[in-house]
Amino acid sequence: LGHLLSIEGLPERILLEILNTAESFLQIGERAVKKTPTLRGKTVVNLFFESSTRTRTTFELAAKRLSADVLNINVATSSHNKGESLLDTIDNLMAMHVDGFVMRHSEAGAAHLVARHVDQDAWVVNAGDGRHAHPTQGLLDVFTILRHKGPVDQLKVAIVGDILHSRVARSQIHALSILGCPDIRVVAPKTLLPAAVEHLGVRVFHDLDEGLEGVDVVTMLRLQQERMEANLLPSSNEYFRQYGLTDKRLERADPDAIVLHPGPMNRGVEIDSVVADGPRAVILPQVTHGLAIRMAVLTSLAGARDRDLHRDHG
Numbered sequence: 001l002g003h004l005l006s007i008e009g010l011p012e013r014i015l016l017e018i019l020n021t022a023e024s025f026l027q028i029g030e031r032a033v034k035k036t037p038t039l040r041g042k043t044v045v046n047l048f049f050e051s052s053t054r055t056r057t058t059f060e061l062a063a064k065r066l067s068a069d070v071l072n073i074n075v076a077t078s079s080h081n082k083g084e085s086l087l088d089t090i091d092n093l094m095a096m097h098v099d100g101f102v103m104r105h106s107e108a109g110a111a112h113l114v115a116r117h118v119d120q121d122a123w124v125v126n127a128g129d130g131r132h133a134h135p136t137q138g139l140l141d142v143f144t145i146l147r148h149k150g151p152v153d154q155l156k157v158a159i160v161g162d163i164l165h166s167r168v169a170r171s172q173i174h175a176l177s178i179l180g181c182p183d184i185r186v187v188a189p190k191t192l193l194p195a196a197v198e199h200l201g202v203r204v205f206h207d208l209d210e211g212l213e214g215v216d217v218v219t220m221l222r223l224q225q226e227r228m229e230a231n232l233l234p235s236s237n238e239y240f241r242q243y244g245l246t247d248k249r250l251e252r253a254d255p256d257a258i259v260l261h262p263g264p265m266n267r268g269v270e271i272d273s274v275v276a277d278g279p280r281a282v283i284l285p286q287v288t289h290g291l292a293i294r295m296a297v298l299t300s301l302a303g304a305r306d307r308d309l310h311r312d313h314g
């Protein structure tokens with residue numbers, strides 16, 4: 001793995017390798033072993049141009065658990081505000097001999113731009129670019145599904161909500177497809193679906209009850225108000241009435257169905273608190289799994305880069 005920019009096109013072998021490595025890190029976490037020396041001497045830069053709670057902190061913790069030095073760039077107080085371009089910022093950080101970037105940006109393709117710019121000299125993880133991709137979220141979502149439900153090639157999965165603006169939905173769909181999930185559904189009003197969404201290999205439902213019928217996994221998504229025109233925003237009450245996940249609605253799913261949500265949740269808009277805090281929710285385990293997945297991704301990227309350096313200079 002050179003960079004991790006998207007799950008689309010990722011070979012199944014690499015996806016499985018990351019999931020298997022994450023499993024071993026999760027066991028380490030459960031045994032409360034705090035650190036491994038895997039990234040000792042490496043420097044990881046967290047560069048988040050959009051808000052984050054889970055992704056930024058779990059990447060920081062993952063890098064620290066692997067013994068890396070971590071630079072958390074506070075974009076709000078950085079020279080980005082004085083007009084410095086993204087690539088000038090990257091060049092200046094590269095001049096400090098950093099090893100890798102974890103980057104979130106509102107523009108689709110921003111992480112790809114940086115990856116092309118740094119080429120082989122550092123690795124880049126896309127921690128979310130606009131509505132395009134959030135690969136580590138897709139990985140932690142399938143990891144959570146595998147742990148709670150077993151192989152995905154027997155499962156029905158529904159992804160409900162603002163699919164149009166959701167990099168999480170796209171990354172989860174690609175990860176499930178690579179692993180052979182036979183029934184991936186998206187459930188949303190027409191206004192919150194991308195054009196030609198069927199080309200992603202999903203079944204489309206506009207009615208929540210129909211979309212949930214017999215599913216094993218439900219992923220709920222919030223309305224991404226920050227990416228919507230104010231006049232196109234559905235009212236929260238109306239949206240909850242049609243697409244909010246309640247206990248009653250969940251009765252349509254398989255009795256053992258699990259509920260995922262990438263966070264942040266908007267309780268009472270896309271999900272009722274009774275479900276969010278209920279026995280079928282695996283929303284907090286997703287966060288725990290995110291730490292293990294990010295440790296696995298950083299290990300894979302650093303390992304690949306070390307192998308390249310040895311090949312070139314050995």
Ligand code: CP
Nearest residue numbers: 052053054055262263
């Ligand atoms: N799931 C996710 O990306 O959460 P954050 O925005 O808090 O990182």
